Amino acid sequence: MGVPILKQGEYLVVAIQDELTDTGWHDLRTDLVARAGKYRSRGVLIDVSAMEVMDSFATRMLDGIARMLRFRGAETVVAGMQPEVAFAMAQLGLRLPNTGTALDMDDGFIELQRRTRPVTHVR
Amino acid sequence: MCVEATIPIRHDSDVLSARKAARALATRLRFSSTDLALIATAISEIARNILVYAKSGEMTFEAVEDHARRGIVVIAKDNGPGIADIAQAMQDGYTSGQGLGLGLPGARRLMDEFSIESKAGHGTTIVMKKWTR
Numbered sequence: 150m151g152v153p154i155l156k157q158g159e160y161l162v163v164a165i166q167d168e169l170t171d172t173g174w175h176d177l178r179t180d181l182v183a184r185a186g187k188y189r190s191r192g193v194l195i196d197v198s199a200m201e202v203m204d205s206f207a208t209r210m211l212d213g214i215a216r217m218l219r220f221r222g223a224e225t226v227v228a229g230m231q232p233e234v235a236f237a238m239a240q241l242g243l244r245l246p247n248t249g250t251a252l253d254m255d256d257g258f259i260e261l262q263r264r265t266r267p268v269t270h271v272r
Numbered sequence: 273m274c275v276e277a278t279i280p281i282r283h284d285s286d287v288l289s290a291r292k293a294a295r296a297l298a299t300r301l302r303f304s305s306t307d308l309a310l311i312a313t314a315i316s317e318i319a320r321n322i323l324v325y326a327k328s329g330e331m332t333f334e335a336v337e338d339h340a341r342r343g344i345v346v347i348a349k350d351n352g353p354g355i356a357d358i359a360q361a362m363q364d365g366y367t368s369g370q371g372l373g374l375g376l377p378g379a380r381r382l383m384d385e386f387s388i389e390s391k392a393g394h395g396t397t398i399v400m401k402k403w404t405r
Binding site: 171205206237 | 313
């Protein structure tokens with residue numbers, strides 16, 4: 150069962166569940182990078198509010214996805230991280246250098262808009 | 273001291289099972305939500321280390337009591353290649369694999385007590401404890 154990816158205008162929206170296996174992460178990465186190209190997405194908003202643990206593997210996957218998406222012209226914002234998760238990640242020394250972060254989904258969309266200036270297509 | 277749960281670690285889904293079992297026990301012991309996240313994250317790191325370096329092993333979770341303190345003990349055992357240089361493996365950022373090198377030192381920071389026993393060729397045993405505040 151894959152993670153549902155929703156298209157919202159020029160953005161993609163994904164909500165990650167807590168129980169995502171390693172295989173699930175790899176599938177999500179493949180799907181997102183393909184879908185972002187197919188829909189010419191400018192940004193991807195990832196809701197992590199359901200995640201109760203972000204270990205070094207999950208963090209590395211998330212940041213890697215953001216780096217791949219940026220190579221394809223899309224920015225990534227991670228939204229809704231629980232305070233306990235943020236605390237544990239900071240203690241562990243984890244970083245998300247390639248994603249933006251936002252407190253919730255509303256702020257996430259604002260942060261995505263800030264990061265993705267409109268493109269004027271010249272024909 | 274009673275054994276509450278032993279989870280074999282063989283597949284990536286076992287990392288989730290280990291986290292779940294530990295969280296259930298820690299919740300019963302009335303750990304705070306922050307401590308629950310710290311414990312679950314430490315267990316996740318150690319379970320992944322077992323998969324990556326030893327391929328398989330097991331994790332046991334126990335409740336302990338000591339001078340009116342309650343706590344959780346996590347014992348992670350594997351029969352993998354072992355760690356030749358423990359001091360080096362405990363350094364932030366050192367990895368002999370593909371990871372970030374934060375697993376062992378990170379887990380030590382997240383828990384209250386951490387001990388590791390390993391000999392090259394004889395597997396690794398890690399014992400970690402966290403006390404309720």
